[in-house]
Amino acid sequence: MRWSQAHIPTLRDDPSEAEAASHRLLIRAGYMRQLMAGHYSLLPAAMRIREKIMRIIREEMNAIGGQEFLLPTMHPAEVWQASGRLDYMGDEMFRLVDRKGSEVVLGMTHEEIFTTVATELVSYKRLPQTWYQFQTKFRDEPRPKSGLLRVREFTMKDSYSFDLDESGLDASFDRHHDAYARIFERMGLEAIPVDASVGAMGGTGSIEFMVRSDAGEDWIATCSCGYAANLERATSTLPAIEDPAEVPGTEPFPTPGVRTIADLVELTGLPADRQVKTLVYIADDAPVLVLLRGDHDLMEQKLIDGIGTGQVRPAHEEEIVELLGAHPGSLGAVGVAGQRIIADPALQGRRDLMTGANEDDVHLRNVDVDRDIAVSEWMDLRSVAAGEPCIECGAPISLDKTIELGHIFKLGRMYTESLGVTVLDEDGKARVPIMGSYGIGVERALATAAEVYHDEHGLAWPMALAPWEVVITVIRPDDALAGGESERIYAELTEAGIDVILDDRAERPGVKFADAELVGIPVRLTVGPRGLADGIVELAERATGEKRDVAVADVVREVVDLVHSQR
RNA sequence: CGGGACGUGGCGCAGUUUGGCAGCGCGCAGCGUUCGGGACGCUGAGGUCGUCGGUUCAAAUCCGACCGUCCCGACCA
Numbered sequence: 001m002r003w004s005q006a007h008i009p010t011l012r013d014d015p016s017e018a019e020a021a022s023h024r025l026l027i028r029a030g031y032m033r034q035l036m037a038g039h040y041s042l043l044p045a046a047m048r049i050r051e052k053i054m055r056i057i058r059e060e061m062n063a064i065g066g067q068e069f070l071l072p073t074m075h076p077a078e079v080w081q082a083s084g085r086l087d088y089m090g091d092e093m094f095r096l097v098d099r100k101g102s103e104v105v106l107g108m109t110h111e112e113i114f115t116t117v118a119t120e121l122v123s124y125k126r127l128p129q130t131w132y133q134f135q136t137k138f139r140d141e142p143r144p145k146s147g148l149l150r151v152r153e154f155t156m157k158d159s160y161s162f163d164l165d166e167s168g169l170d171a172s173f174d175r176h177h178d179a180y181a182r183i184f185e186r187m188g189l190e191a192i193p194v195d196a197s198v199g200a201m202g203g204t205g206s207i208e209f210m211v212r213s214d215a216g217e218d219w220i221a222t223c224s225c226g227y228a229a230n231l232e233r234a235t236s237t238l239p240a241i242e243d244p245a246e247v248p249g250t251e252p253f254p255t256p257g258v259r260t261i262a263d264l265v266e267l268t269g270l271p272a273d274r275q276v277k278t279l280v281y282i283a284d285d286a287p288v289l290v291l292l293r294g295d296h297d298l299m300e301q302k303l304i305d306g307i308g309t310g311q312v313r314p315a316h317e318e319e320i321v322e323l324l325g326a327h328p329g330s331l332g333a334v335g336v337a338g339q340r341i342i343a344d345p346a347l348q349g350r351r352d353l354m355t356g357a358n359e360d361d362v363h364l365r366n367v368d369v370d371r372d373i374a375v376s377e378w379m380d381l382r383s384v385a386a387g388e389p390c391i392e393c394g395a396p397i398s399l400d401k402t403i404e405l406g407h408i409f410k411l412g413r414m415y416t417e418s419l420g421v422t423v424l425d426e427d428g429k430a431r432v433p434i435m436g437s438y439g440i441g442v443e444r445a446l447a448t449a450a451e452v453y454h455d456e457h458g459l460a461w462p463m464a465l466a467p468w469e470v471v472i473t474v475i476r477p478d479d480a481l482a483g484g485e486s487e488r489i490y491a492e493l494t495e496a497g498i499d500v501i502l503d504d505r506a507e508r509p510g511v512k513f514a515d516a517e518l519v520g521i522p523v524r525l526t527v528g529p530r531g532l533a534d535g536i537v538e539l540a541e542r543a544t545g546e547k548r549d550v551a552v553a554d555v556v557r558e559v560v561d562l563v564h565s566q567r
Numbered sequence: 568c569g570g571g572a573c574g575u576g577g578c579g580c581a582g583u584u585u586g587g588c589a590g591c592g593c594g595c596a597g598c599g600u601u602c603g604g605g606a607c608g609c610u611g612a613g614g615u616c617g618u619c620g621g622u623u624c625a626a627a628u629c630c631g632a633c634c635g636u637c638c639c640g641a642c643c644a
Binding site for chain 2: 015437514538
């Protein structure tokens, strides 16, 4: 590629609308342009990176026996109706009506559609199968943001495994886990596999691959011992708290104006871990009292997972008053009968606590949880905090902001069942195959690499992803020697299979250097009359900023070796 | 969906308070001088000021509605 012929529209200024580093730099360095919120046009340089990402994924998917498909992105609504997800997906699914009046949807994912193909898997002899594709997904995100990190239209590699039984699924799942580890490793991304919520659609296990980044939206808890979990699932051990062996009966006391745990701490001098936090939720239209230790925060996803419905919301104030007779701030579960009361285990066996009295401006002291509260279920509900002891080893855990790059999922039989897939087993009995589903966001991987690999001068791609591995920056392309030598090196590197771009533009050197750094090409060769007069060209590595002179005669071999060593 | 900010040549912005010829920098085109870290001179092209409506002799500027974009939150199999 010759830069003079390439469409790489770099900008001198940062685009004003972009905040996240990847968003800002991918626009500024000429990789993409926005069409509307959440929809980006990828320009040729980005396409080259995307292609490399897809090649890595494809190679690793094929290596575990995956077969590539391409399924439609427009689906009849009926298929989604059949699986029960048409309503469930709600506004996040794009829907349209064709000229015949048929309802059509744009695919957010392809479990249903792959399953329609799987109806022809009629014998156990056909199993296991691992099927995948790269296809555009459409999701009507309420708030697209951060460039390619959260969009409404994106390419996903999604794969699906079909096995006869659970142990087969486990094996397919493990193969994907290993393949994903290799894929992200090859991309130069440190992806941490974390235990994740399976979500309200069920399933028996799920692992997300997360990359640490401030631009991320998900928090994970990790420990030096290897423990790693999405905050939605993370637990920790808690130091024991000394309670009196016995407390007198509960006793109301006035707490005028107290609305928060902090208020109560200030008023009574008792620490927050001696308070009970009482929240009211509505789950499937029925009220639920949720109890946590005063210094703990509710992780709503744990509640959703624990009670097995997505229809969960905080109760409105009027509902609370009707249910308990008091406003938030004075709520409690002492003496509450006939209601579902879910409590976090941190409260189990605790004594000498305080809680609201279900009378405005009154609280109760001397609460003994086991004695005074009719807890109907104990459920891990609290959000862990950094520094708490690891559940596995006791060392303090850390919390990090991350980007979710991949998600692997033991789906179960819900799609094969609802869409009628059966195979005959060895005994001639009809069996429903069990599925796994596995996704990687392609453009999100690209943007994540940009988040990880950049500096004040621009992007700095790892060799495996770089749109071009080498740029030949020609000083004075009109000079016969510089022009001729750079053309020769360009031809020889191309011949050697190196992705090389020849910057033959009639620009001043400073402009070319700045563009090479902004675009993020790993290796730069500077070929100019001055160096050539001494028989040398300069080799600069983008990642380290290191520069060294190389004899003209050695440069091709040296660059080929360097590129190969970093691919 | 709630809160905030914004919308003026390709990009970054000023002008809006107080209505009166649509500007600046970068970029772009031509010519010339330059050329190892974002050069300089001359000439030039390019804008229905987000859209629609209203007020006014006159609207980028005032009023109203709508659309769009970004950020925070809610949401996110």
